[in-house]
Amino acid sequence: MNVARGQKPFVEPLRLGERLREIRRAQQLTLEEVSRRTGVARSTLSKIENDLVSPSFVVVQKLMIGLELDMPQLLKSPRSAPCNAGRRDLTRSGQGEQHPTPTYEHELLSAQLAQKLMTPFKTIVRARSIQAFPDWVRHGGEEFLLVLEGSILLYSEFYEPLQLDAGDSLYFDSDMGHAKVSISDEDALVLSVCAPGERA
16 A cells, blocks of 8 residues: 655645636626626626635625525535545634534534535524524525534424534425524524435
8 A cells, every 4th residue: 555645735726716606607697687686797797707806704695595595505616527536624623614504603624625516514504583583494405413512402394393402413395494593592503414305
């Protein structure tokens, strides 16, 4: 067995502009239509798609609401041709890509690795009531979640609220509306892994 020494890991940057263009085209929207839906100027959208500017958190929120997306969908790597095998992407503790929202504080893991099938992230659940959500969270595909710390209530479109405590896990279809709420004294910490809908 050969052990590589001194080689830099092969990682690819997260291409948010390309991902936004992919979503827009999949929804058959023009830049003008996206601008009307989101309240983000057409010129700003064009700059984001062409990687000329990085969107602020406020702009990301507007995109998520206007395009009916959640964070994992927006941050999913764009589709492209298969790449070489042997990739890896290390995320040290606390060094994931931070994406706070009013209800969740996401830490995207393996953010530098494009073309991956799964989207892993840790979430601090800030929400304390289902009323904190204007609508269900939903995204195409499937999701696995594991409660790392604290306790949550998982609300969903077709089931009664389900309490999950530290160590509990759940696998579910994520195009079903859902929302997580902390019920422990401290905000709960959850590990989630999202994947597209093709089933093994």
